[in-house]
């Protein structure tokens with residue numbers, strides 16, 4: 001049986017609030033910057049405190065699922081640098097960035113442009129589509145698979161949602177979801193083991209081949225480090241971006257005047273991506289553990305204290321953002337004073353794929369505005385149960 005977090009703990013996480021956790025966040029955020037969860041993790045609700053914690057290196061990032069339920073039997077996924085501290089984190093991130101360069105991202109522009117064109121052609125021809133399956137899922141799936149060199153997109157489509165759900169605390173997962181997550185982990189590890197061996201023998205022009213060849217001051221990636229990096233890039237690079245596209249389409253559906261603004265001013269498609277990431281963040285939270293006694297605002301957290309930074313709440317904090325519940329594509333275009341949203345986090349774990357995600361969103365929203373006159377809802381919205389990587393499972397739309 002799945003145990004949902006009950007109102008005394010934090011009502012925003014109850015399943016019925018998945019479509020709109022924001023009004024619940026607001027209640028807690030206005031009452032307090034910190035809320036004891038009752039299970040060893042303290043929620044941080046406001047932008048200033050969340051920003052401080054994410055920016056400071058004296059907070060460790062531990063695997064959310066483990067932190068929330070350390071005794072769970074789990075498949076041995078090698079630890080990703082996403083959950084490491086310096087100096088290991090620094091060493092691995094530097095090695096990975098030698099293969100995943102800014103040029104490898106900008107080189108993808110023509111391919112992403114063509115892909116977006118094909119997906120919109122097909123959707124417009126059909127008229128009514130389930131937009132997650134028709135647009136939001138395939139775009140980042142194909143891009144990340146081609147970037148890494150993964151040919152079996154079917155496998156990624158099958159395991160991705162189970163792995164994304166695996167970021168959530170174990171006590172909100174059903175036994176079936178735990179089994180699916182563990183099987184998905186085994187399948188994807190096996191796939192990458194084989195792919196890495198293949199690319200070592202016959203390198204191609206892809207990221208897995210690049211990772212087998214990185215070398216920095218005598219340092220190379222071990223087999224486990226490569227495996228962990230590949231799985232992280234695949235899931236962090238895919239399941240999050242699906243929700244950026246899905247949440248963005250929903251925001252434009254509900255705010256057609258904002259799509260008209262992008263149509264009239266195509267240069268707003270880039271700032272619109274950041275506004276989607278602020279307004280309806282794909283990643284709703286991340287955890288940190290104090291490495292020593294640390295002061296945040298008027299609180300002292302003892303060494304070992306765990307906090308859960310509520311990105312989705314911080315991004316709607318009226319102390320940081322004017323009219324925070326409005327979706328405004330000019331917000332990040334017109335004012336350099338707009339504070340940073342936390343959608344890609346901040347500090348040493350700042351999203352490594354931010355440039356790629358921005359490129360995908362920028363191209364999609366620009367073409368959407370230019371080619372689609374009207375977006376209408378064509379059925380009920382269905383949300384995934386996920387807490388950490390939050391977004392839609394079904395978004396039926398009619399595009400003309």
Ligand code: HEM
Pocket residue numbers: 061081082083093144232233236237238240241244277282283285286287342343344345348349350351352353354356357
């Ligand atoms: C809109 C899409 C995306 C969102 C919202 C997003 C969000 C995030 C966030 C919030 C973090 C920090 C996690 C934490 O501190 O707990 C992160 C880290 C990371 N992301 Fe993304 N991400 C996106 C797309 C991508 C893409 C496309 C890739 C790869 C191609 C990627 C790769 C990574 C990696 C490798 C890390 C770990 C960085 C580190 O620990 O140093 N992400 N992402």
